[in-house]
Amino acid sequence: MSRVGVAFVGCGYVADFYARTISAHPGLELVGVFDRDAGRAERFSAHFDVPAYASLDELLVDGRVALVANLTNPESHFDVSRRVLESGRHVYSEKPLAMDVAHAEELVDLSRDRGLLLASAPCSILGETAQTLWKALREKRIGKVRLVYAEMDDGMVHRMPHQRWMSESGTPWPSHDEFAVGCTLEHAGYYVTWLTAFFGPAESVTAFASCQVPDKAEDLPPESVAPDFSVAAIRFVSGVVARLTCSIVAPQDHSLRIVGDEGVLGTEDCWYYGSPVHIQRFVTIRRRTVPNPLKKRVRLVRRPPRYQVRASAQMDFSRGIAEMANALAEERPCRLSREYSLHNTEVVLAIQNAPRLGTPYRVRSTFPPMEPMPWAR
Numbered sequence: 146m147s148r149v150g151v152a153f154v155g156c157g158y159v160a161d162f163y164a165r166t167i168s169a170h171p172g173l174e175l176v177g178v179f180d181r182d183a184g185r186a187e188r189f190s191a192h193f194d195v196p197a198y199a200s201l202d203e204l205l206v207d208g209r210v211a212l213v214a215n216l217t218n219p220e221s222h223f224d225v226s227r228r229v230l231e232s233g234r235h236v237y238s239e240k241p242l243a244m245d246v247a248h249a250e251e252l253v254d255l256s257r258d259r260g261l262l263l264a265s266a267p268c269s270i271l272g273e274t275a276q277t278l279w280k281a282l283r284e285k286r287i288g289k290v291r292l293v294y295a296e297m298d299d300g301m302v303h304r305m306p307h308q309r310w311m312s313e314s315g316t317p318w319p320s321h322d323e324f325a326v327g328c329t330l331e332h333a334g335y336y337v338t339w340l341t342a343f344f345g346p347a348e349s350v351t352a353f354a355s356c357q358v359p360d361k362a363e364d365l366p367p368e369s370v371a372p373d374f375s376v377a378a379i380r381f382v383s384g385v386v387a388r389l390t391c392s393i394v395a396p397q398d399h400s401l402r403i404v405g406d407e408g409v410l411g412t413e414d415c416w417y418y419g420s421p422v423h424i425q426r427f428v429t430i431r432r433r434t435v436p437n438p439l440k441k442r443v444r445l446v447r448r449p450p451r452y453q454v455r456a457s458a459q460m461d462f463s464r465g466i467a468e469m470a471n472a473l474a475e476e477r478p479c480r481l482s483r484e485y486s487l488h489n490t491e492v493v494l495a496i497q498n499a500p501r502l503g504t505p506y507r508v509r510s511t512f513p514p515m516e517p518m519p520w521a522r
């Protein structure tokens with residue numbers, strides 16, 4: 146099988162995670178990188194031994210590049226993705242697809258018109274834990290699902306020594322951008338993408354978002370600091386309701402609990418592809434019906450490979466790019482469809498912008514059902 150030439154735009158903190166995981170995918174070849182900060186591009190290029198382009202134009206005329214991973218800051222996603230699509234390349238974008246729904250829709254239309262693939266991170270729905278949960282749901286292991294509680298609390302990041310967090314190739318963690326963009330846009334997608342794949346399109350979002358620590362960043366005026374807490378009730382067309390909480394204020398909790406008629410299905414950490422999955426069936430003890438305190442492990446559909454990612458998140462960041470390349474090679478729809486990416490972006494933006502948009506927000510977009518991974522059917 147011929148390899149798909151991939152280029153990265155953006156050589157910052159997250160780019161290392163892609164560089165470290167792309168080699169796990171024999172169908173992908175990293176042919177070059179570009180960053181508007183030439184020093185960063187040079188450092189990344191030297192560290193990972195990959196050529197750096199002098200400009201985006203130079204990258205876009207390289208005939209070996211078939212797919213571009215847009216790893217820039219969220220504010221640059223739309224412009225960079227649009228230019229890449231206009232040049233005839235497929236795009237895998239870091240989240241969010243764009244900072245507003247109109248721009249995300251424009252990218253989706255452009256990619257459809259040009260017959261190009263467009264997908265957005267995160268891709269952890271393709272991971273072993275998510276696929277195991279989904280299989281258990283399809284097999285009705287907990288009966289009819291009624292309710293989901295998903296937690297994306299990441300601890301008091303501003304109280305942590307984040308100034309010392311450094312990527313392997315030498316880029317500091319972008320605290321300014323992270324605090325200005327906010328934990329909802331940065332993290333809600335990790336669960337929204339799972340929930341929409343499991344339960345289908347969302348119908349409405351009733352959300353609340355607030356900034357509880359406005360003076361968390363020395364280099365940002367309080368009015369430029371994004372909400373550091375949000376809570377959303379998402380109603381799915383299928384009838385399931387999920388409560389999703391995001392914060393960088395409460396202690397770390399990345400857990401998921403899916404409540405069905407027969408029990409509770411869950412996992413502890415959606416940032417680990419091998420996070421164990423468990424079921425607690427309901428039992429009646431002393432006239433009270435409760436989840437069995439003895440959690441039953443659900444066998445993972447397969448063991449995830451080990452990645453050399455020096456990060457708190459043990460995820461294969463390149464799996465979404467590999468899925469796109471495989472879809473092209475196999476001439477089949479990509480699991481991370483442009484419609485799925487747009488839908489997840491719209492839901493996340495509805496949570497982030499709840500104070501401005503008002504609630505409940507009626508979700509406009511929809512997407513065709515996704516196929517499970519072949520090893521998880």
Ligand SMILES: NC(=O)c1ccc[n+]([C@@H]2O[C@H](COP(=O)([O-])OP(=O)(O)OC[C@H]3O[C@@H](n4cnc5c(N)ncnc54)[C@H](O)[C@@H]3O)[C@@H](O)[C@H]2O)c1
Nearest residue numbers: 155156157158159180181182216217218219221239240319
């Ligand atoms: N930091 C994390 O742990 C993390 C984890 C997962 C996903 N992400 C996502 O990855 C993306 C990038 O985050 P990051 O942490 O790497 O940020 P970063 O600031 O460390 O790196 C972004 C890089 O993009 C470059 N850039 C910005 N606009 C550009 C443009 N128009 N053309 C070329 N280069 C441009 C910047 O110079 C910078 O080097 C964001 O969407 C973020 O949500 C970050």
